[in-house]
Amino acid sequence: MVPSVRNNFGIISALYNLIESSTKRHVIFEEIQEEAGLKALTIKQLSDTRWTCRWNCLKVVLTRYPQIISTLQVMEAPESHLLIHSMERFDFVFHLFIMSEIYLITNILSKYLQSSHICISQALNQVKMTVNALESLRNETEFERFYSTALQISEENEIDPPKELRKKKVPVRFGGGDKTLNALNIEDHYRINTYYAVLDTIITSIKTRFDENIIIDVLLMEKLFLTKTLLNENELKQLSKQYSLNYDDLRGEQRLYKAKLSTSTYQSQATLSEIRLFILENHLNACLPVMDELFKILWTIPVNTCTCERSFSTLRRIKTYLRSTTGEYRLSGLALLNIEREVEIDYGEIVKEFISAKNTRKIVF
Known part of the structure; x- marks a missing residue:
C-alpha cells in the first residue's frame, strides 16, 4: 500500500477508537448529526480482509466529515486535537475520496465473491470486470475529476489547498550549485505519486490473487462438467496427469458425459449444484468412475470460505x-x-x- 494512503487508514482507525470506544462520545457524534438534520451513522471498524467493512467506514467518514470534525472539537480528549490537525489537510481529503471511489468498485466484487453458488470461472469474469473498471480510472481526465472534487470538499470545509513542493537544489559536489532538480508541480505529484500508484497497487494485487495460471486445473474441470464444450487433447492430458487418471478412460467418459449433457435443458453453463443433481439423477457417478473422481475433487474445492x-x-x-x-x-x-x-x-x-x-x-x- 502507498505510505500516504496507509497513514490515512491509520488516522481513520484512531478516529474509530476514539469515538466508538466511548458511549458518551458516540452519543455526542449522533446528536451532532441529528442537529444537522442527518441520519445518525456509526463509524465502522476497519478490517484487514473485508473490503466491505472498509468501504462502509470510508463512506461514513466522507459523508459525515463536517460532523466528525465538530464532534472532535467538542471532545476534551487530547487525541482529538491531533486528529483534527491530521484530518483538516488536503492530503487526507484527497486520499479519503479516491479510496472511497475505488472501494465502491471493489465492494461489488467482494459481495459477489461471498455468494455460495458461484464457480471459479464466474468469479474470474467478475474480477476481470472489476480490473477493467479500475484501469478505466487510470487517466488524466479521471484524475482531474478526483482532484477537483477533493479541492471542492476542502474549500467547503475551509481546508487550505495543497502547497507547491519545495524545490531541492542539486549539491555542488554533484555539479549543482544554482541548479535545481526538476520538481513536479503539486498536481502532477498527486497524480503520479498517489493516484496512479494506488490504482497500480490495487490492480496488481487483484491480478496476482486471481491469477488464472494458478487455478487452471479448476477452470478445466469446470469447463468439463459445467459446459457442453469438449476439452481438447492437451487439456485432457493435463487433467489426467495432474490427478493420476487414465487418459483414455477420461477421454471416452467425456464423450458419454457431454452426449448426455447435451440432451439436458441447461443453457451454456450450469452451476455446480445443478450438475450434482444431474449426475445423481442419471446415475452417472456409477457409470463414469473417472469423471466421478474428478467431480469429487471439483466439488471439494470451494470458491470461497464464506459458508464456513x-x-x-x-x-x-x-x-x-x-x-x-x-x-x-x-x-x-x-x-x-x-x-x-x-x-x-x-x-x-x-x-x-x-x-x-x-x-x-x-x-x-
Whole structure:
C-alpha cells in the first residue's frame, strides 16, 4: 500500500477508537448529526480482509466529515486535537475520496465473491470486470475529476489547498550549485505519486490473487462438467496427469458425459449444484468412475470460505449467555437448522417419525 494512503487508514482507525470506544462520545457524534438534520451513522471498524467493512467506514467518514470534525472539537480528549490537525489537510481529503471511489468498485466484487453458488470461472469474469473498471480510472481526465472534487470538499470545509513542493537544489559536489532538480508541480505529484500508484497497487494485487495460471486445473474441470464444450487433447492430458487418471478412460467418459449433457435443458453453463443433481439423477457417478473422481475433487474445492465463516458466526449467535448450558447434541441441532434454513422441511413427516418412535406416543397422539 502507498505510505500516504496507509497513514490515512491509520488516522481513520484512531478516529474509530476514539469515538466508538466511548458511549458518551458516540452519543455526542449522533446528536451532532441529528442537529444537522442527518441520519445518525456509526463509524465502522476497519478490517484487514473485508473490503466491505472498509468501504462502509470510508463512506461514513466522507459523508459525515463536517460532523466528525465538530464532534472532535467538542471532545476534551487530547487525541482529538491531533486528529483534527491530521484530518483538516488536503492530503487526507484527497486520499479519503479516491479510496472511497475505488472501494465502491471493489465492494461489488467482494459481495459477489461471498455468494455460495458461484464457480471459479464466474468469479474470474467478475474480477476481470472489476480490473477493467479500475484501469478505466487510470487517466488524466479521471484524475482531474478526483482532484477537483477533493479541492471542492476542502474549500467547503475551509481546508487550505495543497502547497507547491519545495524545490531541492542539486549539491555542488554533484555539479549543482544554482541548479535545481526538476520538481513536479503539486498536481502532477498527486497524480503520479498517489493516484496512479494506488490504482497500480490495487490492480496488481487483484491480478496476482486471481491469477488464472494458478487455478487452471479448476477452470478445466469446470469447463468439463459445467459446459457442453469438449476439452481438447492437451487439456485432457493435463487433467489426467495432474490427478493420476487414465487418459483414455477420461477421454471416452467425456464423450458419454457431454452426449448426455447435451440432451439436458441447461443453457451454456450450469452451476455446480445443478450438475450434482444431474449426475445423481442419471446415475452417472456409477457409470463414469473417472469423471466421478474428478467431480469429487471439483466439488471439494470451494470458491470461497464464506459458508464456513457463516457457520462459525451461527454458533456465536445461538450459544448466547442465556444458552450457556446447552448440550452438544442440542447445539448441533440448532446450528444445523439455522445453517440449512433454506432447505424445505416436511413437518408432517417429522411429526409422524416422532410419534412412531415410541408406543406411548402413539397412544397420546
